[in-house]
Amino acid sequence: MNERLLGLADDELVIGWRDSEWTGIAPVLEEDVAFSSIAQNEIGHARAVYRLLTDDPDALAFDRPLEEYRCAPLAELRLLDWAHTIARRWLYEEADRIRIEALMRDADPAVAGLAAKIDREEAYHRMHAELWHARLRDEPRFREAVRELWPYALGVLPPEQRAELAARVELGEVPAVERGTHTDELAELWEEMTSVRRSAPAGARW
Amino acid sequence: MAAVEVPRDEQAFLDYVQAGGQVEATDRLPDEYRAKLVKFIEMHANSELMGVLPEREWILRAPTLQRKLALTAKVQDEVGHAQLIYRVVEDLGKPREQCLADLVSGRSKFHNVFHYPTRSWGDVGVIAWLVDAAAIISQKALLKCSYAPYARIMKKICWEESFHILHGRDVILAMVTGTPAQFELVQEALDRWWAPLMQFHGNPIPQEEDPMWHWRIKSQSNEAARQQFLEGYVPQIRELGLTVPDPKLRRRDDGVWEYTEPDWDELRHVVTGHGPMTDERLAFRSRFIEQERWVRDVVLAA
Amino acid sequence: MIWEVFRCERKGRPFEHAGSVVAPDADFAEAWAREQYGRRGESAALWLVPRDAIRDVESWADEFDLKYRRVDGYSIKARLKEARERASARTR
Numbered sequence: 400m401n402e403r404l405l406g407l408a409d410d411e412l413v414i415g416w417r418d419s420e421w422t423g424i425a426p427v428l429e430e431d432v433a434f435s436s437i438a439q440n441e442i443g444h445a446r447a448v449y450r451l452l453t454d455d456p457d458a459l460a461f462d463r464p465l466e467e468y469r470c471a472p473l474a475e476l477r478l479l480d481w482a483h484t485i486a487r488r489w490l491y492e493e494a495d496r497i498r499i500e501a502l503m504r505d506a507d508p509a510v511a512g513l514a515a516k517i518d519r520e521e522a523y524h525r526m527h528a529e530l531w532h533a534r535l536r537d538e539p540r541f542r543e544a545v546r547e548l549w550p551y552a553l554g555v556l557p558p559e560q561r562a563e564l565a566a567r568v569e570l571g572e573v574p575a576v577e578r579g580t581h582t583d584e585l586a587e588l589w590e591e592m593t594s595v596r597r598s599a600p601a602g603a604r605w
Numbered sequence: 606m607a608a609v610e611v612p613r614d615e616q617a618f619l620d621y622v623q624a625g626g627q628v629e630a631t632d633r634l635p636d637e638y639r640a641k642l643v644k645f646i647e648m649h650a651n652s653e654l655m656g657v658l659p660e661r662e663w664i665l666r667a668p669t670l671q672r673k674l675a676l677t678a679k680v681q682d683e684v685g686h687a688q689l690i691y692r693v694v695e696d697l698g699k700p701r702e703q704c705l706a707d708l709v710s711g712r713s714k715f716h717n718v719f720h721y722p723t724r725s726w727g728d729v730g731v732i733a734w735l736v737d738a739a740a741i742i743s744q745k746a747l748l749k750c751s752y753a754p755y756a757r758i759m760k761k762i763c764w765e766e767s768f769h770i771l772h773g774r775d776v777i778l779a780m781v782t783g784t785p786a787q788f789e790l791v792q793e794a795l796d797r798w799w800a801p802l803m804q805f806h807g808n809p810i811p812q813e814e815d816p817m818w819h820w821r822i823k824s825q826s827n828e829a830a831r832q833q834f835l836e837g838y839v840p841q842i843r844e845l846g847l848t849v850p851d852p853k854l855r856r857r858d859d860g861v862w863e864y865t866e867p868d869w870d871e872l873r874h875v876v877t878g879h880g881p882m883t884d885e886r887l888a889f890r891s892r893f894i895e896q897e898r899w900v901r902d903v904v905l906a907a
Numbered sequence: 908m909i910w911e912v913f914r915c916e917r918k919g920r921p922f923e924h925a926g927s928v929v930a931p932d933a934d935f936a937e938a939w940a941r942e943q944y945g946r947r948g949e950s951a952a953l954w955l956v957p958r959d960a961i962r963d964v965e966s967w968a969d970e971f972d973l974k975y976r977r978v979d980g981y982s983i984k985a986r987l988k989e990a991r992e993r994a995s996a997r998t999r
Contacts, residue, residue: 423657
């Protein structure tokens with residue numbers, strides 16, 4: 400159970416971190432503001448899930464060695480172009496919906512309750528992703544990005560949930576890029592993410 | 606009671622705004638007023654957009670989840686302000702793409718503070734607390750701007766800036782009550798930011814010579830804004846045990862703050878595009894504007 | 908397209924003009940206005956209206972002094988004073 404929740408939290412943390420990179424440089428000012436809210440929501444979800452697992456969410460978010468993070472490679476990729484970023488958003492939301500729906504039926508009421516809260520907020524993320532998907536679906540850059548990221552998207556979910564994802568996005572199942580091996584990009588992200596925190600010894604207050 | 610009519614004659618228009626009258630986008634505005642207005646408001650919009658860049662780097666390095674969220678929200682607000690202010694410029698007839706092109710080419714300007722580098726988390730606190738404090742003083746004065754659409758958005762902007770100042774002060778307070786090394790980080794950042802802060806409100810201009818005052822675009826002189834900043838914030842800085850790096854800084858008995866004369870040449874030099882980070886930041890902004898132009902073409906076509 | 912945004916701060920309060928967003932359609936306008944005017948929970952509701960749909964009305968004829976239609980058209984002080992004086996004179 401911990402692994403599954405940790406995977407969810409780490410996905411949200413890392414994709415939230417990646418999405419926050421667009422704050423200030425998104426293609427349209429109005430979108431910049433909206434997109435930043437999504438990034439903040441994801442970090443908020445990560446924090447809430449960490450709180451189910453620990454009393455110190457910051458320690459869990461920042462202080463683990465790289466190998467102990469359970470995020471999927473899809474979240475780790477540094478995608479500083481809009482076509483890939485939006486393709487990832489859309490694919491991730493579709494995968495995440497399946498995962499969250501399952502968690503909403505969890506036997507543990509704390510988990511089910513949190514999943515329901517996350518789901519209510521994700522509804523807006525899905526609206527946003529669908530808006531962009533509808534606009535860009537015929538744009539070659541977007542289609543190419545979806546094609547490239549599709550194996551990674553499948554890797555967000557356990558094998559038994561992948562057929563459903565494939566049906567929802569109307570793409571054929573392909574071999575997934577699985578969790579378990581981290582990309583170099585996560586190492587770079589982690590370096591930057593933890594640089595200020597690691598710079599100070601015990602007793603530091605932020 | 607006749608509906609208030611904005612005078613069409615330029616002298617009558619001037620009398621009207623000088624008596625406190627406000628005008629709207631649909632009113633007939635004298636050419637000089639319109640030109641000065643666009644330049645002033647555009648510089649403000651540019652500043653919000655460029656101010657994002659120094660802080661954005663630190664979003665990715667925030668040392669706790671709470672700080673990450675707060676800093677992201679602050680930068681998000683600045684982008685939101687840019688949107689609000691560019692909309693005002695657009696409604697005055699200048700398209701957003703033109704504004705962005707003029708920004709990256711250097712034809713239009715942005716405030717001095719956003720041309721300087723950031724070096725540590727100490728800067729994050731100092732910027733959010735003191736740079737935003739200096740800005741909010743100007744922005745509160747703009748609530749009375751003769752151009753009503755601009756005055757109206759100031760309300761939302763001032764409301765949101767007040768959160769930034771709280772956040773900034775909280776970041777500073779955490780560090781000055783943390784380790785000695787953290788205290789030093791704050792002091793060091795303050796040492797670097799003090800001169801730009803003192804220059805921020807601009808060199809003192811006699812009101813009769815200030816076109817911004819003439820047209821009642823600004824209702825507060827540069828010096829009045831600076832004095833207000835010193836009066837409000839020097840005591841708050843000093844009570845934390847921090848030193849303001851100006852040996853001449855003192856408050857006279859009559860309440861006026863004396864200080865080392867800021868380097869107005871430096872201000873002019875920086876604002877005309879020669880700041881330490883000007884080129885790099887404009888290039889960064891230009892890169893993303895160009896790279897994602899196709900998105901605007903596809904999405905904004907109604 | 909320019910979409911004017913009207914926001915209602917709390918149920919029961921009037922909708923007030925808050926600003927505008929540039930968006931290609933109502934769905935984008937909604938996605939963007941939601942965050943620009945509501946991310947802090949500061950709005951109970953929004954109305955989004957294309958600028959072109961708004962009709963501007965800005966001038967009225969007021970040639971004849973029609974004060975009777977307004978509160979400032981009534982000055983009762985002097986008459987009230989006189990009426991009170993007469994009433995107290997009657998009761999003496």
